[in-house]
Every structure is written in C-alpha cells, then in structure tokens.
Amino acid sequence: MIVFNVWSLLxxxxxxxxxxxxxxxxxxxxxxxxxxxDKAGAARTCNVEKSLMLSRTRDVQEVVSFLDAVVLEKxxxxxxxxxxxxxxxxxxxxxxxxxxxxxxxxxxxxRRCLEQIWSYRSLVNEIEELRKTQxxxxxxxxxxxxxxxxxxxxxxxxxxxxxxxxxxxxxxQGDDPKTDFRGMGxxxxxxxxxxxxxxxxxxxxxxxxxxxxxxGYTFAIVGINLTSMAYYLLKDGSxxxxxxxxxxxxPSATLFHKFYCYLFYEFDKMWIESKPQNIMExxxxxxxxxxxxxxxxxxxxxxxxINIEVDTV
Amino acid sequence: xxxLNILKKLRSNPDKELRLLLLGLDNAGKTTLLKQLxxxxxxxxxxxxxxxxxxxxxxxxxxxxWDIGGQRKIRPYWRNYFENTDILIYVVDCSDHQRLEETSLxxxxxxxxxxxxxxxxxxxxxKQDLATALPASEIAQHLGLHLIRDRTWQIQACxxxxxxxxKEGMEWVCKNIPVKK
Numbered sequence: 001m002i003v004f005n006v007w008s009l010l011x012x013x014x015x016x017x018x019x020x021x022x023x024x025x026x027x028x029x030x031x032x033x034x035x036x037x038d039k040a041g042a043a044r045t046c047n048v049e050k051s052l053m054l055s056r057t058r059d060v061q062e063v064v065s066f067l068d069a070v071v072l073e074k075x076x077x078x079x080x081x082x083x084x085x086x087x088x089x090x091x092x093x094x095x096x097x098x099x100x101x102x103x104x105x106x107x108x109x110x111r112r113c114l115e116q117i118w119s120y121r122s123l124v125n126e127i128e129e130l131r132k133t134q135x136x137x138x139x140x141x142x143x144x145x146x147x148x149x150x151x152x153x154x155x156x157x158x159x160x161x162x163x164x165x166x167x168x169x170x171x172x173q174g175d176d177p178k179t180d181f182r183g184m185g186x187x188x189x190x191x192x193x194x195x196x197x198x199x200x201x202x203x204x205x206x207x208x209x210x211x212x213x214x215x216g217y218t219f220a221i222v223g224i225n226l227t228s229m230a231y232y233l234l235k236d237g238s239x240x241x242x243x244x245x246x247x248x249x250x251p252s253a254t255l256f257h258k259f260y261c262y263l264f265y266e267f268d269k270m271w272i273e274s275k276p277q278n279i280m281e282x283x284x285x286x287x288x289x290x291x292x293x294x295x296x297x298x299x300x301x302x303x304x305x306i307n308i309e310v311d312t313v
Numbered sequence: 314x315x316x317l318n319i320l321k322k323l324r325s326n327p328d329k330e331l332r333l334l335l336l337g338l339d340n341a342g343k344t345t346l347l348k349q350l351x352x353x354x355x356x357x358x359x360x361x362x363x364x365x366x367x368x369x370x371x372x373x374x375x376x377x378x379w380d381i382g383g384q385r386k387i388r389p390y391w392r393n394y395f396e397n398t399d400i401l402i403y404v405v406d407c408s409d410h411q412r413l414e415e416t417s418l419x420x421x422x423x424x425x426x427x428x429x430x431x432x433x434x435x436x437x438x439x440k441q442d443l444a445t446a447l448p449a450s451e452i453a454q455h456l457g458l459h460l461i462r463d464r465t466w467q468i469q470a471c472x473x474x475x476x477x478x479x480k481e482g483m484e485w486v487c488k489n490i491p492v493k494k
Contacts, residue, residue, distance in 0.1 A: 173384040179340040183357040221360045228359045282363030
C-alpha cells in the first residue's frame with residue numbers, strides 16, 4: 001500500500017517533467033506520440049484515453065466533460081460526429097499547438113480514437129438500460145422476441161403453447177422462461193436472439209453440444225450467465241480490447257452481441273474439451289473460462305476472430 | 314508463511330465453522346439470499362447452473378454457505394452436498410402458488426434423507442414484498458412443518474432482495490448450532 005502511494009505520488013510529479021522532456025526532444029506532444037507510435041486499435045485508443053483523463057490542462061478537461069455530457073444526452077451517434085467532434089479536435093489542436101497542415105494524419109487517427117472512446121461510453125449506458133429492463137410477459141414485443149428465439153433455434157418443431165416443457169429443450173429451467181432472465185433482463189434475451197439469428201449454424205452447433213448425453217448443459221441458462229460475464233467485462237473496461245481492435249465498426253450494441261457470441265462459442269469449446277462429469281462443474285469451468293478471457297483481453301494486441309461461420313461441418 | 318498459518322489456526326476456532334446448505338426450487342431466491350448474506354449487490358443475479366459457495370462471517374461464526382441450483386435437472390445432485398451439513402436452509406417463493414405442492418414434496422423428500430437426519434431446518438418464506446405472497450404461517454401449513462418431530466425448525470418471512478427478515482433468520486441459525494460430535 002505504501003509502495004503504491006509513493007509510486008503514485010512520484011508519478012504525479014514526474015509525469016509532467018517526463019512529458020516536458022519528451023516534448024522538447026521529439027517536438028511532439030503526448031497525444032501525437034501515441035497516435036504516431038502506437039499501433040491503431042486498443043493500444044492507441046486506450047493510451048489516448050489515459051492521456052486525456054490524466055490531463056491537467058483545463059481546455060482538455062473541458063473537452064472530456066463536454067463529450068461525457070453528449071453521451072449522457074444520448075447524442076453521441078455517427079450522424080452527430082461532425083458537429084460534436086470537429087470543435088473538440090480543434091480545441092485540442094489549438095491547446096497543443098499542433099499544425100494541422102503538417103499533422104493531417106494525426107488528426108485522422110486522433111479523431112478515430114475519440115469516436116471509439118466515447119462510443120464505448122455510450123454503449124455502456126445503452127447496455128445498462130437493456131439489462132435494467134425486466135422481461136415482461138405483458139409486453140407484446142418481449143413475448144414476440146421469446147417466441148422468435150424458439151423458432152430460430154428449433155425451426156423444425158413448433159411450440160405447443162406459450163407455457164410448455166419444451167422450453168427446457170433449449171435450456172430454460174422450467175415451463176416458462178420469463179423468470180430465468182433475472183438480473184440480466186432483456187439483455188439476456190437480446191444476446192441469445194442475436195446469437196441464434198446472426199450465427200444460425202454456430203448457434204445450432206452449440207445447442208447440439210448442450211444436448212450431448214454426457215457433457216450436456218443448459219443452453220439458455222449458460223447463455224444468461226455469459227451475458228453477465230460480457231456485461232461485467234464491458235463495464236470494467238476489459239472489453240475495450242475486443243471493441244477497439246475491430247477495424248470495421250465502432251463500439252455498438254451489435255458489436256457487444258458479437259462479443260457475446262464469441263464468448264459463447266469459446267465457452268462451449270472449453271466446456272466440451274474439459275469433459276465435465278456433470279453440470280455441477282459449471283461454476284469451476286466458468287471461472288476458469290473467465291480468467292482465460294481476461295488474460296486475452298489484457299493484451300491490447302489480441303485480435304478476436306469469430307471463426308464460427310466456417311466451423312460447422 | 315508457516316508461522317502465519319499456525320497463528321491463524323490458533324486464533325480461529327474450528328468449532329465455529331459451519332456448513333449451511335441452501336436449497337429450494339428454481340427462482341425461489343437462493344442466490345439472492347446468498348448475495349444478501351455476503352452483502353453483495355443483488356441486482357445482477359443470474360440463474361444458477363451448478364452451485365455457488367460463499368463464506369460469510371456472522372455473529373462470530375464462519376458460515377460456508379452452499380447455494381445449489383434449484384432447477385429440476387439439477388435436483389438429483391442435491392444429495393452430493395448433504396454430507397456434514399450443519400443447517401439446512403430451504404427457500405420458498407411465497408408468490409409461486411402453482412408450485413407450492415412441488416416445493417413441499419421436495420422438502421419432504423429432503424427431510425427423509427438419512428444424511429440430513431436431525432439437521433436443523435430454517436425455512437425462508439421469501440418474496441413477502443409481492444402482493445400475491447402467502448404469509449409465512451400459511452406456507453408453514455402447506456409444508457407441514459408442524460408435523461416435524463425429529464429436528465428443530467423455524468420459518469422466517471423475508472424479502473431477500475432488500476434483506477428484510479434475513480438477519481433474524483441467521484440469528485436463529487447461530488443460536489441453534491448443533492453440538493459437534
């Protein structure tokens with residue numbers, strides 16, 4: 001504890017000195033050094049975020065709180081980027097005395113970092129809202145989603161009624177899934193639905209594993225527990241590696257669902273490979289899986305490929 | 314590390330470590346209760362696949378609480394956790410009228426098991442905050458608690474999500490610790 005305090009105190013005083021020295025020797029500010037030096041993706045974006053959060057320049061702090069406020073107002077969407085990000089980037093360029101003509105590529109990559117950082121923050125709120133929405137059997141939309149999940153996973157067999165033992169076939173606990181979503185709310189259902197609709201082959205492959213006579217598990221219940229894992233990884237920032245290393249899209253609900261699908265597919269693999277005696281080994285293997293994922297996410301160079309389309313024979 | 318371990322062992326009284334078994338149907342509120350006992354956030358609970366275990370300090374006792382999933386498929390595994398149980402805690406969702414009989418049957422079966430003979434029973438009549446919840450006295454009748462002769466038992470009304478009644482139940486637990494052989 002004391003060692004930690006001394007270190008953070010040292011950092012507090014040393015950081016500006018080191019920054020000043022580097023600035024004088026490289027003629028670049030910290031943000032430029034990051035954008036030019038670090039590999040695009042999680043490495044760069046996380047360092048830019050850290051630099052912005054640690055900044056003691058008032059203008060930079062104001063940009064940060066402005067962008068946070070935009071996120072709270074739910075206005076941080078791609079069609080607003082122009083009007084939101086241009087002024088923010090101009091302020092940073094002015095404060096840091098960066099010549100925009102010389103450093104055009106900096107502006108492009110810095111802007112991309114801002115898009116990623118605040119899209120992620122926006123996503124955290126969006127996912128939290130979904131999680132807090134309880135599954136409600138009186139809501140037609142919720143009900144429709146639940147029934148759609150069934151028809152996507154088990155297209156060959158229609159549901160006999162809304163309340164039926166059939167639900168246990170896809171791994172719900174009883175006759176009515178409504179009580180199974182618990183603290184994950186609608187998010188748990190949306191995750192499952194995305195897995196079934198975006199990766200029909202992979203999800204039916206995983207579902208068939210879950211019905212293995214020896215290594216079977218409860219598909220939907222395990223899925224809801226994986227929602228919880230994905231949710232915590234998003235909230236504590238671990239999922240940034242996954243999201244920022246995605247070259248084609250910014251953090252969004254879709255990307256979160258993809259992250260979930262990746263987790264589900266990988267968990268299923270680990271479960272089958274572990275050859276568990278029965279479902280009572282779930283918590284142990286689940287913990288082991290989470291640790292493995294956290295180690296992967298801790299390395300900003302990790303690239304997560306969802307190889308699920310090609311996997312099914 | 315040797316010395317530290319010995320010191321720790323000397324300080325902690327092994328008689329004061331208890332094994333609590335938390336059972337009940339799915340959606341009764343076992344995991345929420347477990348989280349409540351451990352003073353953890355109860356808003357992010359997920360259905361239990363397998364089991365959860367937590368150690369909680371209460372009234373000078375170290376309680377090792379085993380929360381086993383309540384889904385029908387898992388119930389056959391309950392027996393694997395009976396050994397050396399000091400207190401059995403049975404959780405009932407008092408608003409689930411349809412499954413009162415089912416939960417009653419499961420409890421009866423538990424109480425007949427040799428490995429749980431004489432183990433004190435605490436029933437948590439959970440979800441008392443819901444309008445449709447039956448009062449603890451009615452639950453006791455449904456479960457036939459007054460017919461139990463071979464052990465001490467108690468029923469405690471509670472709301473696991475906000476902690477109402479949970480502490481009272483645990484106080485009863487700590488007062489009714491069986492003498493170890």
